[in-house]
Amino acid sequence: MVAADVRDLADRLCPHLGCHSLRVESRGHGAYAVITLLASDPLAGVYTLPRGPITGPVLLARDEEAQDVTADLYTMPHTIASGQTGSGKSSFGYSLLAQAAERAKAGEPIRIAGVDPSSVTLRPFAGTAHAEHISLGLKDPARIERTLDRLVTDLDNRLEAMPIASDILPITDEHPLTLIVLEEWPATLRALDALDKKVAARVRGHVARLLAEARKVRMMVFMLVQRPEANLIGGAERAQLGLRLSFRSDSVESVRLLHSDADPAMAAGHSTALPGVALMSAVGRGLTRVRAPWLPYADYVRRVGGAAA
Ligand SMILES: Nc1ncnc2c1ncn2[C@@H]1O[C@H](COP(=O)(O)OP(=O)(O)OP(=O)(O)O)[C@@H](O)[C@H]1O
Numbered sequence: 001m002v003a004a005d006v007r008d009l010a011d012r013l014c015p016h017l018g019c020h021s022l023r024v025e026s027r028g029h030g031a032y033a034v035i036t037l038l039a040s041d042p043l044a045g046v047y048t049l050p051r052g053p054i055t056g057p058v059l060l061a062r063d064e065e066a067q068d069v070t071a072d073l074y075t076m077p078h079t080i081a082s083g084q085t086g087s088g089k090s091s092f093g094y095s096l097l098a099q100a101a102e103r104a105k106a107g108e109p110i111r112i113a114g115v116d117p118s119s120v121t122l123r124p125f126a127g128t129a130h131a132e133h134i135s136l137g138l139k140d141p142a143r144i145e146r147t148l149d150r151l152v153t154d155l156d157n158r159l160e161a162m163p164i165a166s167d168i169l170p171i172t173d174e175h176p177l178t179l180i181v182l183e184e185w186p187a188t189l190r191a192l193d194a195l196d197k198k199v200a201a202r203v204r205g206h207v208a209r210l211l212a213e214a215r216k217v218r219m220m221v222f223m224l225v226q227r228p229e230a231n232l233i234g235g236a237e238r239a240q241l242g243l244r245l246s247f248r249s250d251s252v253e254s255v256r257l258l259h260s261d262a263d264p265a266m267a268a269g270h271s272t273a274l275p276g277v278a279l280m281s282a283v284g285r286g287l288t289r290v291r292a293p294w295l296p297y298a299d300y301v302r303r304v305g306g307a308a309a
């Protein structure tokens, strides 16, 4: 047995050991492990986003072993956060976007773009130097389409600017890292379908292109959804989303759509997850249970530093 085997068996071992969960730490060259019996859920307590500006990699979450889960913002894959209402998706977004905004304010080439039907997530960026192509609200479908049109035009310009000898576009002030936030995306698509089917079809096409081609030209899609519905986000789109977080989810199927490796007991247990607790899958990293950092909304607005601050 290796440490990973013990981790996999933890749910079956814990009832017999009288503990909530196990912390399994490999030692040496995997020759032995230190196993700690945890009396309570290590993710039960709120984990506040440290004061900024946070330099180095961006802080995504903290895992059950109290280790920070981080990523390089400039090479992060397209990302999806899924979960029922009140499960903590937008708050996860606040902590990520606050970190991006602070870097942009410090002069890093980072822009925030996107579509936000309720406006709450992207409103703090209105009027800031680091915002571009933002559409708030749902009243005007043409505006949403225009926003995505511009993003796809930017994509095409960047593809043309790709150096012959490279498969990735260097980040410059002209071609900054662009974070494209798609808040409440299935709800937005559903509303567009009802308002104007042709616009909805074009918007879907644009997002499919961004997911397929934008990463190598430093444009990163961050999609937030209550459920990763197969009819609204197809398999091709899901496959492009390399970093996936599922906050509290109502069904085992929802969890397994984003984390095919989640065993049924883990997926079922996730229906009662606390706000901010998520299952996370990333390329090159197995399924991990994590807690997203907590950043109260007023602090988010202040750290983004827009007109509303
Ligand atoms: N990381 C966290 N730590 C502690 N509490 C949290 C965390 N994330 C969210 N919460 C709590 O849950 C509430 C709802 O979170 P949030 O608005 O992010 O949910 P949501 O998934 O975006 O919901 P909706 O789909 O309705 O927009 C927050 O106001 C806060 O009280």
Ligand SMILES: [Mg+2]
Binding pocket: 089, 090, 091
């Ligand atoms: Mg939300």
